[in-house]
Amino acid sequence: EVQLVETGGGLIHLGGSRRLSCEVSGFSISNNYMNWVRQAPGKGLEWLSVIYSAGSTFYADSVKGRFTISKDNSKNTLYLQLNDLRADDTAVYYCASVYCTSGSCYIDYWGQGVLVTVSA
């Protein structure tokens, strides 16, 4: 059974930092592309970042330079380092696994999400 479990959320002060973790079971992240997606309260889904199996990374403009995606294949764990946090970073953060075929990519599994609240 595939499971993605995010941890590390909580209340963080403006300008602060936090590292989110996503422990994966049921498949090896070394062979998979992995995403982070967030959802602000009452808002839609916002893609944040991807890390490909070989380690290359890409970011949404809204978080580029502040957030860093990484992974530890030996621990089968995905990370998202959040720096210089702003109030509008308050959201539920989801990790997600990606499947690519026929020239397109989509998310096949989602974690349950972890809430990050940024406050003064």
Added chain:
Amino acid sequence: SYVLTQPPSVSAAPGKTARITCGTPTIGTTGVHWYQQKPGQAPTLVICLDTERPSGIPERFSGSNSGNTATLTISRVEVGDEADYYCQVWDSRSDHWVFGGGTKLTVL
């Protein structure tokens, strides 16, 4: 880059058909995927690659994609289908994932 436009809300009576659109120029040239999200839950995939249903998704869910519009169609709508629905594409030129703004389906 893509900007995907969805109607904020759609309603349908039980047993009727609901159609949720996702629009952007030339969307018909790329694969579109649809997710269902119920309150307090993570999204789940209901349609991938324009028309394919993942295992466990009822046949009542179908998709199409042509020209400037992709459409998620839910036939014989049930109360349990009430949720937010999001379309998504992958922009291969930038390696970015793009979501539509989401559509709230209300079952009357």
